[in-house]
Each structure stands twice: as C-alpha cells, then as structure tokens.
Amino acid sequence: xxxxxxQLDRVLTEYADIWRTSPFISSCPAWFQEYPELTEWLLAxxxxxxxxLQGDDNLLCQKxxxxxxxxxxxxxxIQLPSCEKQPSLERSYAWQRDVPGRKVEQIEAFxxxxxxxxxxxxxxxxxKLHLGRYLAEQFNLPVLGLDINAKLVEQANQLAQRxxxxxxxxxxxALTDEAKSKLTSQQHAIALHACGGLHVSxxxxxxxxxxxxxxxxxxxxxxxxxxxQFHPLSxxxxxxxxxxxxGDLRNAVRQSNTASDRTIIKRKKLQSWRLxxxxxxxxxxxxxEYLPVPPISTAILNGSFAQFCEHxxxxxxxxxxxAISVEKYEALGEKRFFEFSRLExxxxxxxxxxxxxxxxxxxxxxxxxxxxxxxxxxCSADLTPRNIxxxxxxx
Numbered sequence: 346x347x348x349x350x351x352q353l354d355r356v357l358t359e360y361a362d363i364w365r366t367s368p369f370i371s372s373c374p375a376w377f378q379e380y381p382e383l384t385e386w387l388l389a390x391x392x393x394x395x396x397x398l399q400g401d402d403n404l405l406c407q408k409x410x411x412x413x414x415x416x417x418x419x420x421x422x423i424q425l426p427s428c429e430k431q432p433s434l435e436r437s438y439a440w441q442r443d444v445p446g447r448k449v450e451q452i453e454a455f456x457x458x459x460x461x462x463x464x465x466x467x468x469x470x471x472x473k474l475h476l477g478r479y480l481a482e483q484f485n486l487p488v489l490g491l492d493i494n495a496k497l498v499e500q501a502n503q504l505a506q507r508x509x510x511x512x513x514x515x516x517x518x519a520l521t522d523e524a525k526s527k528l529t530s531q532q533h534a535i536a537l538h539a540c541g542g543l544h545v546s547x548x549x550x551x552x553x554x555x556x557x558x559x560x561x562x563x564x565x566x567x568x569x570x571x572x573x574q575f576h577p578l579s580x581x582x583x584x585x586x587x588x589x590x591x592g593d594l595r596n597a598v599r600q601s602n603t604a605s606d607r608t609i610i611k612r613k614k615l616q617s618w619r620l621x622x623x624x625x626x627x628x629x630x631x632x633x634e635y636l637p638v639p640p641i642s643t644a645i646l647n648g649s650f651a652q653f654c655e656h657x658x659x660x661x662x663x664x665x666x667x668a669i670s671v672e673k674y675e676a677l678g679e680k681r682f683f684e685f686s687r688l689e690x691x692x693x694x695x696x697x698x699x700x701x702x703x704x705x706x707x708x709x710x711x712x713x714x715x716x717x718x719x720x721x722x723x724c725s726a727d728l729t730p731r732n733i734x735x736x737x738x739x740x
Contacts, residue, residue, distance in 0.1 A: 383412035542569030621678020
C-alpha cells in the first residue's frame with residue numbers, strides 16, 4: 346500500500362496543474378494546446394458517452410489513455426481487490442421496510458464484506474442505525490450507535506425496540522471527547538459513509554482508545570473539517586510535497602452515479618446558466634476572469650434565465666445595463682457547458698487516484714498506530730461510488 350501511495354503521490358504532484366485547473370473557470374486550460382488530439386477526441390464525444398465516462402473511472406482512464414498516457418498508469422494504480430459477496434443473511438422485512446432500497450443493498454454489501462464479527466459493535470454517526478440493527482441481527486451482538494441528531498436518535502431507538510433488536514443509540518457529537526469516551530479496547534467500531542472530519546475523529550479516537558477493530562467506508566473528505574484546512578494523518582502523507590485544500594478534496598468525490606435523472610438534468614441546466622452568466626459578467630465588467638458565485642438552489646430554474654442573471658448579478662453587486670439583452674448569453678452558456686463537460690473529463694481522470702491517495706493516508710496512519718489493514722472494494726460504483734472499505738485489526 347505504501348508503494349502505491351508513493352506512485353499516486355508522484356502522479357498527482359506532477360500533473361497537479363491539470364487536475365486543479367477547472368474548465369468551468371478557464372475555457373482554455375493550459376493543457377488544451379499541449380494535447381490537441383485529446384482535445385479533438387473529447388469535443389467529438391456525444392452526451393451519452395460523456396455521461397457514461399463521468400460515471401466509470403476505469404472506462405474513463407481506458408478511453409483517455411491513447412491521447413493522455415498517464416491515464417494508463419492511473420488505471421493500474423486505482424485497482425483494488427473486490428470483496429463483493431452475496432449477503433449471508435436472508436432479508437428481514439422487519440428490518441428493511443424502513444430503509445431506502447439503495448441503502449439496503451449498501452448495508453448488505455458492507456456486512457457481506459466483513460463476515461467474521463465477534464466483538465460488540467459501535468456505529469459512528471449511525472443516523473437511524475439501519476446498519477447497526479442489521480449487524481445486530483446477523484451476528485447476534487450488542488450494538489451501540491452514536492449520532493448528534495436527537496430526532497434520528499429517537500427514531501432509531503423506536504425502530505430497534507420494534508424489532509426487539511439488541512441495538513440502541515445515544516445522542517452524541519462525534520467531534521467531541523464525549524464520543525471518544527464511548528470507545529473501548531474490546532469494541533469493533535464501524536462506519537458506513539462517515540464524512541471527512543467525522544471519520545477522522547473516529548480513527549484518532551480509536552487509535553487513542555486502542556479499539557480492537559475498525560471497519561470504515563470513508564466519504565466526502567472535505568466535510569466537517571474543523572480547521573478548514575486538510576491535515577494528513579500519516580507521516581508519509583505529511584511529508585509529501587502535495588498540499589491539498591478543501592476544493593481538491595471535493596474533486597475526489599465528484600460522481601453522480603446514484604443521482605436521479607431529474608437531479609442530473611437540473612444540475613446540468615444550472616451549470617449551463619452559471620456559465621452563461623459568466624460570459625455576461627466578463628463583458629459587463631470588462632474583466633476576462635471568473636467571478637465566484639455561491640451555491641444556488643435548483644429551485645431558481647423555475648424562473649427564466651434573465652431572472653437568474655438578475656439574481657446572481659444582485660448577489661455579486663453587478664449592474665446589468667438595460668441595453669444588454671441577456672438571452673444570447675443563455676445560448677453561449679449552453680455552448681460553454683458542452684465544451685466544459687467534455688474537457689472536465691481530463692480532471693476526472695485523476696478523481697479516483699486522489700480519493701485513493703486520501704484513503705491510503707488513513708490506512709498508513711492506522712498501520713503506524715499498530716493495526717493490520719486490508720483495503721477492498723465492497724460493492725460496485727453503481728451502488729455507491731464511495732465503495733472503498735478499510736478493515737483494520739489491532740496487532
């Protein structure tokens with residue numbers, strides 16, 4: 346794993362200017378002229394091909410590699426052993442009727458990937474304790490869940506009582522010492538899709554408390570970062586020349602495999618409108634640079650493009666002259682989006698590499714702290730793109 350980390354570190358450092366430069370901000374990235382055949386191939390892709398490549402890291406690297414050779418190296422580095430197995434427990438209606446369908450499959454896949462569980466379980470940031478209740482039923486073990494949301498805690502305990510489950514939840518902030526105090530050396534700590542700072546707090550607390558086993562599927566590395574900056578956990582990552590910011594961490598999880606078609610359509614339209622406004626503001630301000638705009642709800646799409654421009658212009662203190670007709674900028678935004686969605690595929694080639702760099706930082710930290718670790722892919726990306734499972738046992 347350390348060898349893979351250093352190879353990823355070299356690639357990400359060498360090509361940082363490419364994966365850090367967004368075609369959303371710059372319509373002509375620096376690599377545009379350096380790889381003319383790649384550019385020509387990208388701009389010839391159909392919308393369906395773009396959607397397919399955006400959702401499949403392996404396929405993306407394979408298709409890009411003839412025009413961008415480092416993609417072949419990335420493809421070899423991001424391969425993980427698969428532990429996808431059929432669930433060993435027949436579905437219990439009492440358990441699954443309150444769980445969204447995709448979540449049911451994720452939990453079953455998580456459980457199937459760790460068939461030997463023998464110690465009391467503690468689920469970190471458990472929500473309604475769906476995972477914990479399933480594991481309590483499968484392994485006949487007590488489960489303690491921790492979550493900050495009082496309403497979810499109440500609902501989780503009601504569901505557990507209705508099932509007569511040996512599982513319960515306590516209200517607790519995972520980022521506090523109170524949560525750390527719940528951990529013991531004889532527990533098996535679990536977390537399925539604990540975001541950024543939340544799973545970091547679990548790892549640090551578990552190391553301090555010498556927790557016996559940790560099984561974690563990390564997610565959304567940029568969230569719940571108390572300092573606002575990224576601090577690697579392992580000594581090797583701390584020594585790296587690659588210094589990551591929160592925007593870089595977002596790039597690691599930029600996939601929409603599980604989003605609904607309606608959500609994807611709205612997101613694309615909103616991006617197109619934002620690019621249309623970008624062309625408009627550059628002309629109004631007579632400054633050829635991107636003007637950052639805060640996140641905007643897709644509810645604004647219920648209005649017109651002109652209303653959207655007025656709203657964003659007001660937010661940014663830009664005055665749209667009455668003589669300017671904004672309609673043409675909607676078409677310009679659509680053209681920019683067509684180009685952006687294709688050029689952005691080059692950045693996405695590094696997406697899984699960046700995520701694996703982050704995961705290996707966590708793994709090496711655990712190894713430094715006396716744990717033996719395995720790293721596997723517990724389900725397909727179609728079920729969830731965040732499908733990397735860390736399983737660590739204290740030596």
